[in-house]
Amino acid sequence: RKEVEQDPGPFNVPEGATVAFNCTYSNSASQSFFWYRQDCRKEPKLLMSVYSSGNEDGRFTAQLNRASQYISLLIRDSKLSDSATYLCVVRFSGGYNKLIFGAGTRLAVHP
Amino acid sequence: NAGVTQTPKFRVLKTGQSMTLLCAQDMNHEYMYWYRQDPGMGLRLIHYSVGEGTTAKGEVPDGYNVSRLKKQNFLLGLESAAPSQTSVYFCATTRADRVTGELFFGEGSRLTVL
Numbered sequence: 068r069k070e071v072e073q074d075p076g077p078f079n080v081p082e083g084a085t086v087a088f089n090c091t092y093s094n095s096a097s098q099s100f101f102w103y104r105q106d107c108r109k110e111p112k113l114l115m116s117v118y119s120s121g122n123e124d125g126r127f128t129a130q131l132n133r134a135s136q137y138i139s140l141l142i143r144d145s146k147l148s149d150s151a152t153y154l155c156v157v158r159f160s161g162g163y164n165k166l167i168f169g170a171g172t173r174l175a176v177h178p
Numbered sequence: 179n180a181g182v183t184q185t186p187k188f189r190v191l192k193t194g195q196s197m198t199l200l201c202a203q204d205m206n207h208e209y210m211y212w213y214r215q216d217p218g219m220g221l222r223l224i225h226y227s228v229g230e231g232t233t234a235k236g237e238v239p240d241g242y243n244v245s246r247l248k249k250q251n252f253l254l255g256l257e258s259a260a261p262s263q264t265s266v267y268f269c270a271t272t273r274a275d276r277v278t279g280e281l282f283f284g285e286g287s288r289l290t291v292l
Contacts, residue, residue: 099279101279101280109286110284111221113279156279158279163226164272164279168222169220170219
């Protein structure tokens with residue numbers, strides 16, 4: 068079983084739609100959580116951290132459910148520029164900043 | 179300010195050939211990492227370094243070697259390339275004093291082994 072699992076998609080949505088991605092992790096020792104964005108044939112970049120109480124950054128909302136070992140990302144009012152792959156990332160405590168990456172969920176926003 | 183630079187960006191090798199990927203950073207970060215990314219799989223850690231002169235194995239180290247002789251450079255070597263090493267390789271860095279989830283990645287190196 069993968070340590071971090073995501074629905075690969077693709078999610079095809081029209082502009083303006085609301086879309087949600089889910090991610091589950093298997094190791095309860097996971098310390099912190101993040102969403103990264105990766106554009107086609109580009110490097111991943113940090114989108115946002117995920118806090119226990121949930122957090123928003125503009126049109127993006129991230130939530131964490133430690134009991135269910137589940138993380139979500141909600142994108143409201145989708146833009147064409149949101150088309151990308153979204154990577155769920157889990158960090159473990161340790162000396163070298165150990166991060167485990169999910170395989171990603173692909174989002175395609177169309178006009 | 180270039181950030182994290184990887185060279186080469188593309189390379190085609192024949193089975194058994196050797197090559198070295200170079201990662202150079204001007205961010206003065208202590209931690210450096212080499213990942214590989216394959217379709218349907220998350221980024222997987224090959225090797226990492228927590229400082230000049232130190233290296234350690236990650237999740238998938240077999241077939242690779244690394245060196246960090248200078249703080250700003252992290253080299254990934256393939257001594258005898260195999261088709262299974264066809265992948266996109268990413269170098270990443272982060273600071274040691276603020277260990278967070280933010281890694282800064284290079285643009286990637288696409289390697290094909292025939």
